[in-house]
Amino acid sequence: MREWKSIGVAVFVTMLAIGGAQAADETYPDWSGTWRGRPPNKWDPSKPPGLGQQAPLTPEYQAVLQASLADQAVGGTGSDPYSSCLPNAMPRMMTAIFSFEFVILPNITYILFESSMPRRVHTDGRDWPKEIEPAFNGNSIGKWIDTDGDGRFDLLEIETRGFKGPRVYDPSGIPLHRDNQSIIKERIALDKSDANVMRNEITTVDNALTRPWTVTKTYRRQRNHVMSTNDCNEHNQHITIGKEIYMLSADGLLMPQKKDQRPPDLRYYSRAQR
Amino acid sequence: MSHRRCVGFLASIVALMLPLAPACAFDDAKYPDWKGQWIRLPPTGGQWDPTKPPGRAQAAPFTPEYQAIYEAGVRDNTVGGHGNNATPTCTPPGMPRAMIVYEPMEIIIRPEITYIHIEFMSQFRRIYTDGRAWPATIDPAYAGYSIGHWEDTDGDGRFDTLVVETRGMKGPRTFDGNMPLHQDNETIVQERIHLDRAKADILRDDITTIDHALTRPWTVTRSYSRERNPHWYEYPCGENNEHVFIGKENYLRSADGHLMPARKGQAPPDLRYFNRTRN
Numbered sequence: 001m002r003e004w005k006s007i008g009v010a011v012f013v014t015m016l017a018i019g020g021a022q023a024a025d026e027t028y029p030d031w032s033g034t035w036r037g038r039p040p041n042k043w044d045p046s047k048p049p050g051l052g053q054q055a056p057l058t059p060e061y062q063a064v065l066q067a068s069l070a071d072q073a074v075g076g077t078g079s080d081p082y083s084s085c086l087p088n089a090m091p092r093m094m095t096a097i098f099s100f101e102f103v104i105l106p107n108i109t110y111i112l113f114e115s116s117m118p119r120r121v122h123t124d125g126r127d128w129p130k131e132i133e134p135a136f137n138g139n140s141i142g143k144w145i146d147t148d149g150d151g152r153f154d155l156l157e158i159e160t161r162g163f164k165g166p167r168v169y170d171p172s173g174i175p176l177h178r179d180n181q182s183i184i185k186e187r188i189a190l191d192k193s194d195a196n197v198m199r200n201e202i203t204t205v206d207n208a209l210t211r212p213w214t215v216t217k218t219y220r221r222q223r224n225h226v227m228s229t230n231d232c233n234e235h236n237q238h239i240t241i242g243k244e245i246y247m248l249s250a251d252g253l254l255m256p257q258k259k260d261q262r263p264p265d266l267r268y269y270s271r272a273q274r
Numbered sequence: 275m276s277h278r279r280c281v282g283f284l285a286s287i288v289a290l291m292l293p294l295a296p297a298c299a300f301d302d303a304k305y306p307d308w309k310g311q312w313i314r315l316p317p318t319g320g321q322w323d324p325t326k327p328p329g330r331a332q333a334a335p336f337t338p339e340y341q342a343i344y345e346a347g348v349r350d351n352t353v354g355g356h357g358n359n360a361t362p363t364c365t366p367p368g369m370p371r372a373m374i375v376y377e378p379m380e381i382i383i384r385p386e387i388t389y390i391h392i393e394f395m396s397q398f399r400r401i402y403t404d405g406r407a408w409p410a411t412i413d414p415a416y417a418g419y420s421i422g423h424w425e426d427t428d429g430d431g432r433f434d435t436l437v438v439e440t441r442g443m444k445g446p447r448t449f450d451g452n453m454p455l456h457q458d459n460e461t462i463v464q465e466r467i468h469l470d471r472a473k474a475d476i477l478r479d480d481i482t483t484i485d486h487a488l489t490r491p492w493t494v495t496r497s498y499s500r501e502r503n504p505h506w507y508e509y510p511c512g513e514n515n516e517h518v519f520i521g522k523e524n525y526l527r528s529a530d531g532h533l534m535p536a537r538k539g540q541a542p543p544d545l546r547y548f549n550r551t552r553n
Contacts, residue, residue: 036445085364101384103389110382112389117396117508135508227400228413233364233512239520242531252521255547263548270535273542 028104028144029154029190034227035198035219037096044171044215050172061175061208068173075258077238079173081166084240085232087168088116089136090160091184091202094217098230098248109142109156115230121158132162134180147189158186169204177208196221304366304470305383305424311504312379312477320374322449323494334453347452354537356517356524358454359514362409363519364511367393367446368416370463370483372498378386388422388436393509401438410440424527427468435475444462456487475500477495489501 020028042049050069057065068078077083087093098114107124121142132139139158144153163180174183183205198219205212239246239254241264247257254264266274299339300461321328329348336344347357356362366372377393386404391397401420412419440463447455455461462484470476477500482493517531518525520543528534533542 020393085510087508087510087512102382105382110389112391112398117510118391118398120506133505133507137508148308207535226413227398228415229366229398231364231366231416239518241518241527241533249547252547253547254520254543260549263545264533264543266542267532268528269542 023117025104026152029152030195031104031190031198033101034101034222034225035096036099037094037217037219037220038227040095040097040169043092043095043174046215047219049170053170053172053174055169055174055176056210057174058210061177064175064208066172068168072172075256079166080171080224081176082171082232083236083238083245085236086166087255089165090119090138090163091204092167092169092183093119093137093169094186094200094202095170096217096219097121099222099225100219101227113226114227115232121156123156124150128161134162134164136167138163138182138184142270143199155187155189158184158188159187160184165185175208176206182206182255279352285538294379302532304432305385306432307474308381308383308477309502310380310471311501311506312375312381312498314375315499320376322371322374322453324496325494328450329452332453334449335489335492336453336487337489338453340456343454343487344452347454347487353536358446358448358450359451360448361395361511362517362524363445363449364395364514364515366397366416369443369461370481371401371447371449372397372417372478373465373481374450375496375498376503377497378501380504380506393507395509395511399440401435401436408441414442414444414520416444416447418443418461418463424470425476429459435466439463440465440466454487455483455485460484460486468525470497475502 025218039045042053043051043055047053055065064079068080072078076097082088089097093113093116096113100111100113103110103112107122109123110122111119111121115147117137119137119140121140121143123142126141128141139162140158140160142156142158145157147151147155161183163182165176165178165180166174167180167182168174169176185205187201189199191199198221200217200219201214202212202217203212237248238246238257244261244264245257246261247255249255256263285511316324319328321332326332327454334344343358347359350357361367367374372392375392376396379390382391384390386402388401390399390405397417399417399420399507401422403422403424405423406421407432409419415416419442420438421438422436422438425435426433427435441461443459443461445455445457445459447461449455449457464482464484466480468478470478477498479496480493481496482491485490486553489502516527518527523540524536525540525541525543526534526536535542
């Protein structure tokens, strides 16, 4: 009789273990649905755009920003590479002007975007590789933390390195350094008082800055959004030829994007054709 | 005594299962192991039916109207144009062409959805396996809208085949670098995705396309080989694209950053909107 009780206890414990496996999603936070950031036009949401951002740039890179703003003031696109449909890249992509979603697996968290290439955040305890293939999104290693000790992870810490450029923070063209040695640290968690609000504290360490620059992005959860694809090239009216950017007119012809812009150099066409 | 053995046996099961629990975000054992990176087979050649040579030898079952569009594309190719191919403008290939998998593919399986990510132009497919019905309206997309279900074809208790139907496409789309799909975009693509029975590192996709440019459904099987230690890289189309499209004309960007013709005798772009006297 006692042995049968023991079998019963063992079966019960086994069932609990199976249940635990099936409910292992409980180990990770509920970040289901899709998320979208606001506002779209500036890096630090708490400050005005452009110079109002007070980016802690070195004098050299402050001059790069000033040149970008000056070009935009006369109708140009400044140093914003997105006008040529280059990727928004890190850290700008985390402004999330279009929706994104998380796919959380034990060894990796995918961050999937409507308008950017996906991010793979490795959470398998790996170390940084000796060589990193440079990427606009960089290479990310993360770890989950249970900050309140309730047995469920609630914070994802990420460090991202290994970039290529050009990259800027926002449409005004606040630049990152051309050496692409940026290190970006993120702390992503739900707002403690509103589970439909997510905060991402992003610290950028970059040689174009005089000190690390920390901003906090806020995303709002969308429960019933169907993810689509925003393809930059589909409706892009900018035409990049060499270092000049022109516009495509409504009737499909090349036109200047700023006053007195020179037409493209037609040296590869015969004189009779020009 | 035999009961004690049974208790011990069950305790062993418990001991084996406990370390697994945190690693199982869902019942992994129910779904096939398609982890890793999938690379097209053969690794080169961009034709739709991999068993036939490219071009006319594909013997696409076109209607006369679309055979004529195909032939016009071939003629344009011979003089340096892109024919019916929209990808030089960085327009995604869409379905079904995406499944040529020009650059590697990753498949992420969750109970309610399977994601297919293809590095080429970062195409994403979301295949809903949550039992949903077709929505009343579908926002058209190059990749379409996909609903699938899992089948356990050999009855071993583990799913082995993902059956997918995709609708709601937008265009322009081609099967490969030239063979067009119908402009009405009413294509239906049906797929059966499964591992090769004899080789667990070969994935097969039996793809049937139903389209008004065709006289009958067209079925091909695409294959992919697995790389278990993948190295992923980005493929942003706009990064090194030397094609310049102005209106309906395509030009090239020279190595020194100037506009140049893509074909012999091509006229330069119309520059009427520039102030030529000042410039």
